[in-house]
Amino acid sequence: MSVDSHPGTIESLTPVDKKRSHREMLSMGWPQLITCLWFAVLFFYFGNVHIFYSDIWGHVSYGDWIIANQSLPQFDPFLSLAAGVPCIDAAWLSQIIFAKVNSVLGVRGLSHIFALTVFTTHVLFWFAFYLKSGRVGVSTLASFLLVVISSSRIAIIRPEIFGSLCVAVLLVIMAWSEKYDVFKSDLSRTDDLEKPQKQGAKTSVGLLFSLYLGIPLIFLAWANLHGSFVVGLAILGLQFLGRVIEVGWRTRSLIQICTDKWVRRWLIVTELSVCGALLNPYHIDLFINSLTFPRNPNLKDVLEWEPLEFRDAEGIWFCFSWVIMLVLYRHSRERVRTADVLRVGLLSLAVIVGVRMIGWFSVVFVYAMVPHLANVLPNWSQQHPGLDMAPPQKIPFWAKKSPVITAFCVLILWFGFAFSNIATPLFGGTPRKLDKIYSEGTPRQLTEFLKAHPPEGQVWNPQWWGDWLVSDGPPQMNVFMTTNAVHLAPPRVWKDYLGIARASRGWQSVAEKYNVSTLIVHKEKQVKLDEEVRRLKGFQVVYEDDLSVVVSREPALISAAKQTKEAGAKQAVKAIEADQLEPGQLEPGQIESDQEVQP
Amino acid sequence: MQTKTPFRTKLRVAGFLSFHILLVSAAICWGAVRFHSWEQQKQLPKLRLNPLQVAPLYDRPQIVSDADLARVLYRLRPQFRGKSPQINYVDHALRFWGIEATFDDPKSLSGIEMRDILLDHRRFDQVWGPEAKPLLVQNQHGIRPRVQQGLATSSHEDHTLASLAEVGTPVDYPIVTSEGETTLAAMIQESLRSFSLNQLEYEWSTLVFALYLQDSADWMTSEGQFVNFDLIADRIMRQQPTKGVCYGNHRLHALVMLLRVDDQTPILTEEGREKIIRYLKNITSMLVKTQSDEGFWDKNWDGHKLDLSSEKAFTPRARRILATGHAMEWWALAPQEVLPPAETLQKAGRWLVSSIQEMPESEIKNSYTFLSHAGRALALWRGKFPSQIDLSLQGK
Numbered sequence: 001m002s003v004d005s006h007p008g009t010i011e012s013l014t015p016v017d018k019k020r021s022h023r024e025m026l027s028m029g030w031p032q033l034i035t036c037l038w039f040a041v042l043f044f045y046f047g048n049v050h051i052f053y054s055d056i057w058g059h060v061s062y063g064d065w066i067i068a069n070q071s072l073p074q075f076d077p078f079l080s081l082a083a084g085v086p087c088i089d090a091a092w093l094s095q096i097i098f099a100k101v102n103s104v105l106g107v108r109g110l111s112h113i114f115a116l117t118v119f120t121t122h123v124l125f126w127f128a129f130y131l132k133s134g135r136v137g138v139s140t141l142a143s144f145l146l147v148v149i150s151s152s153r154i155a156i157i158r159p160e161i162f163g164s165l166c167v168a169v170l171l172v173i174m175a176w177s178e179k180y181d182v183f184k185s186d187l188s189r190t191d192d193l194e195k196p197q198k199q200g201a202k203t204s205v206g207l208l209f210s211l212y213l214g215i216p217l218i219f220l221a222w223a224n225l226h227g228s229f230v231v232g233l234a235i236l237g238l239q240f241l242g243r244v245i246e247v248g249w250r251t252r253s254l255i256q257i258c259t260d261k262w263v264r265r266w267l268i269v270t271e272l273s274v275c276g277a278l279l280n281p282y283h284i285d286l287f288i289n290s291l292t293f294p295r296n297p298n299l300k301d302v303l304e305w306e307p308l309e310f311r312d313a314e315g316i317w318f319c320f321s322w323v324i325m326l327v328l329y330r331h332s333r334e335r336v337r338t339a340d341v342l343r344v345g346l347l348s349l350a351v352i353v354g355v356r357m358i359g360w361f362s363v364v365f366v367y368a369m370v371p372h373l374a375n376v377l378p379n380w381s382q383q384h385p386g387l388d389m390a391p392p393q394k395i396p397f398w399a400k401k402s403p404v405i406t407a408f409c410v411l412i413l414w415f416g417f418a419f420s421n422i423a424t425p426l427f428g429g430t431p432r433k434l435d436k437i438y439s440e441g442t443p444r445q446l447t448e449f450l451k452a453h454p455p456e457g458q459v460w461n462p463q464w465w466g467d468w469l470v471s472d473g474p475p476q477m478n479v480f481m482t483t484n485a486v487h488l489a490p491p492r493v494w495k496d497y498l499g500i501a502r503a504s505r506g507w508q509s510v511a512e513k514y515n516v517s518t519l520i521v522h523k524e525k526q527v528k529l530d531e532e533v534r535r536l537k538g539f540q541v542v543y544e545d546d547l548s549v550v551v552s553r554e555p556a557l558i559s560a561a562k563q564t565k566e567a568g569a570k571q572a573v574k575a576i577e578a579d580q581l582e583p584g585q586l587e588p589g590q591i592e593s594d595q596e597v598q599p
Numbered sequence: 600m601q602t603k604t605p606f607r608t609k610l611r612v613a614g615f616l617s618f619h620i621l622l623v624s625a626a627i628c629w630g631a632v633r634f635h636s637w638e639q640q641k642q643l644p645k646l647r648l649n650p651l652q653v654a655p656l657y658d659r660p661q662i663v664s665d666a667d668l669a670r671v672l673y674r675l676r677p678q679f680r681g682k683s684p685q686i687n688y689v690d691h692a693l694r695f696w697g698i699e700a701t702f703d704d705p706k707s708l709s710g711i712e713m714r715d716i717l718l719d720h721r722r723f724d725q726v727w728g729p730e731a732k733p734l735l736v737q738n739q740h741g742i743r744p745r746v747q748q749g750l751a752t753s754s755h756e757d758h759t760l761a762s763l764a765e766v767g768t769p770v771d772y773p774i775v776t777s778e779g780e781t782t783l784a785a786m787i788q789e790s791l792r793s794f795s796l797n798q799l800e801y802e803w804s805t806l807v808f809a810l811y812l813q814d815s816a817d818w819m820t821s822e823g824q825f826v827n828f829d830l831i832a833d834r835i836m837r838q839q840p841t842k843g844v845c846y847g848n849h850r851l852h853a854l855v856m857l858l859r860v861d862d863q864t865p866i867l868t869e870e871g872r873e874k875i876i877r878y879l880k881n882i883t884s885m886l887v888k889t890q891s892d893e894g895f896w897d898k899n900w901d902g903h904k905l906d907l908s909s910e911k912a913f914t915p916r917a918r919r920i921l922a923t924g925h926a927m928e929w930w931a932l933a934p935q936e937v938l939p940p941a942e943t944l945q946k947a948g949r950w951l952v953s954s955i956q957e958m959p960e961s962e963i964k965n966s967y968t969f970l971s972h973a974g975r976a977l978a979l980w981r982g983k984f985p986s987q988i989d990l991s992l993q994g995k
Contacts, residue, residue: 513799
């Protein structure tokens with residue numbers, strides 16, 4: 001039994017490195033330049049991601065509710081049709097953060113917190129990959145791979161981003177620990193036998209603190225931020241199990257397994273992490289909720305909870321990942337870690353069952369592949385470890401290092417930050433227009449109309465707009481469905497919702513069952529329903545814009561619509577008479593594009 | 600060559616293993632206990648052995664005289680003896696006449712005979728023949744009668760069960776299905792398990808729960824929703840007045856039954872009760888306004904324009920008896936505060952009596968289901984159940 005050193009650690013500790021001059025120390029190569037460029041692009045991209053109109057607004061509303069009531073909701077506070085369905089709010093802390101940011105900084109603040117969180121997450125992922133591979137270029141390639149595989153889930157602002165941040169910190173600590181926690185199998189290589197014992201003894205205090213204090217604290221935060229903490233526990237638990245299997249396989253001895261330092265460490269860290277995660281308002285109920293959540297029957301109809309379709313983008317990237325993995329395993333001479341195999345296996349199954357897990361899969365997959373990527377890809381800098389060791393003419397182009405490149409790196413990073421939206425408050429300039437922050441499909445004009453003319457009865461609305469309507473619509477509006485409460489709606493309500501959404505046969509009677517008095521329809525996504533609601537007996541179109549149409553049988557809304565129409569007509573006539581009507585002039589009820597709409 | 604592990608090391612390993620196994624076991628046990636308590640929440644509420652009885656409150660001869668009542672009820676005897684009696688007629692007749700009913704007429708079924716057809720597959724088999732599918736079937740939730748699948752099935756969700764509840768069938772009453780013997784409790788439990796607050800027909804399920812449930816504690820449906828009678832009442836009051844079976848009147852009947860059960864054993868909150876009373880008062884004032892000069896109401900009893908586009912089977916008289924008979928029935932059981940003026944009731948009662956007496960025999964046969972409500976209403980306004988009325992008075 002022994003622990004060997006990691007190739008990556010040797011690279012940075014060679015005597016040659018120590019002898020480098022200041023100039024050499026300040027010299028960077030192409031990999032660093034590409035890395036800086038990559039992160040500048042990522043920062044720019046995350047800073048410009050639109051705030052989607054869906055569940056983020058539900059989380060903001062939940063946060064506002066929690067702050068206002070100083071307690072967690074027992075039932076969904078906004079969906080009367082889900083009254084009596086117990087609610088475990090697994091993301092309460094994230095919701096408070098979102099609500100606070102939104103109340104202080106508005107929607108721009110939400111955009112900033114998203115950009116900063118996701119960017120930090122990717123920097124940490126990169127750092128974890130670097131700790132594993134010891135190579136800048138490989139880490140950047142791995143970071144790129146991760147973004148590509150999880151591309152379908154990367155640009156959505158929701159509490160899951162804090163879960164990703166937690167897993168990134170966890171992976172950094174795990175990658176750090178893996179420099180020490182490596183089980184040596186080939187005992188015949190006697191030259192390596194001494195190293196592990198030395199390294200085992202040299203486990204740094206910082207690492208031990210990170211393991212025994214840092215990781216449990218991560219889980220304490222994670223369990224209160226998002227329900228994905230169970231994925232983190234699985235990652236950690238499998239690290240322990242992997243170590244057990246590795247030691248057990250080689251030694252065939254229970255005593256050896258139990259006395260192995262890293263087996264003990266990972267076990268204790270996992271247990272402490274479970275204890276940390278238990279420090280949440282629901283205690284172990286949160287675990288049960290997180291584990292049983294995917295069994296919710298309503299989720300079968302939600303795209304991101306559907307099983308993997310190999311023809312979809314996620315399916316293609318998933319298959320691509322497996323092909324890469326097989327190729328790397330075939331050609332790499334790096335040891336395959338049992339924990340990595342277990343994690344990739346478990347998360348692959350999870351993705352096959354529910355495509356939503358692709359984000360988590362991409363993380364463990366890339367984390368597992370990094371050492372093999374490093375092993376397979378040629379290492380120019382190792383072939384020519386120092387500028388002084390090889391004649392200049394023989395240095396390949398990709399291995400060149402220069403202070404000029406360093407300057408470019410700094411410049412790229414500076415431009416990446418200076419031109420980002422986050423820098424605007426610091427350096428001045430025009431803040432990003434609200435139209436560029438809200439996603440195109442956000443029905444902002446609709447909620448302006450509804451606030452002016454609040455419906456009193458049951459409103460039927462597309463589920464994806466429900467959260468926005470709750471957040472930005474009139475207070476106490478009785479919405480039919482929200483994205484945030486799909487899992488809380490009784491299954492019959494959900495089925496009935498879908499029946500109306502798809503304008504299935506007899507949908508009118510279903511709407512009647514709920515005494516729906518106002519229907520909001522997404523014109524582009526619900527073409528059939530759009531056609532049918534206009535013919536609905538007793539209902540009239542009371543509002544329409546490019547995005548939505550509202551029909552109602554509420555007298556107040558109908559008369560308001562008539563008044564608006566008459567006022568609009570009079571205004572138009574006056575404008576024509578005065579020859580003032582210009583193309584693109586705002587219609588009555590429209591709002592200025594840059595007018596701040598405080599959710 | 601393997602070295603022997605020292606005893607002390609073994610002891611330390613054993614201690615280490617025991618400690619961690621204990622720790623993990625404790626966490627698993629905690630989880631299991633909590634999961635079990637989650638599952639316990641889904642446990643069905645307790646049933647009372649005998650359902651609560653809701654007795655008539657008033658005796659008003661001004662609405663219907665003894666002789667008129669006897670004459671009307673005589674016309675509405677359950678003359679279903681013979682092959683293939685429609686199950687919705689049988690369960691309506693059972694609810695109308697009760698278990699105690701017996702008739703001199705050989706064509707009429709007694710209350711016990713009707714109950715047997717509904718609850719004993721052997722008897723059902725005799726009257727419907729072996730070709731007919733059994734009325735009582737087993738599903739994943741328990742035993743239930745087939746609904747809206749032809750003449751040999753019940754007409755509405757939980758209607759048969761509610762009828763059995765209203766006539767006082769105890770939960771341990773034996774029922775015989777094609778697959779074996781069980782008790783009525785199995786049917787009630789099936790209803791509880793399959794109940795959804797947003798199901799299409801919920802009026803009779805409400806009656807079943809109100810009459811059979813032991814206490815008023817919330818219970819969890821199989822959809823994971825805690826429900827209570829306040830929430831059910833809200834659901835009942837949610838729709839527009841005339842929407843629902845029999846122009847919405849069964850919803851009003853169910854609300855009245857909730858109030859009456861609440862009088863016997865609290866099942867509603869103060870606020871919930873007030874809400875129902877307010878709602879029923881509004882309905883009553885609406886009905887008072889829309890009553891015809893002759894005394895009847897029609898499908899459009901809420902005052903809207905009469906829409907006959909979806910009306911296929913019913914003649915104007917049938918529609919009016921349906922609307923008027925049902926309203927008179929729930930008023931007969933309702934507390935004083937939601938009743939209309941006496942004049943409204945008298946006009947409606949007189950119109951019902953004369954209309955039923957004028958009806959040809961064939962129309963009575965075709966309209967038996969809602970005539971049973973009208974007949975029962977008239978009996979209740981005399982403070983009696985129909986089986987307590989002396990039918991021999993009809994000739995006088």
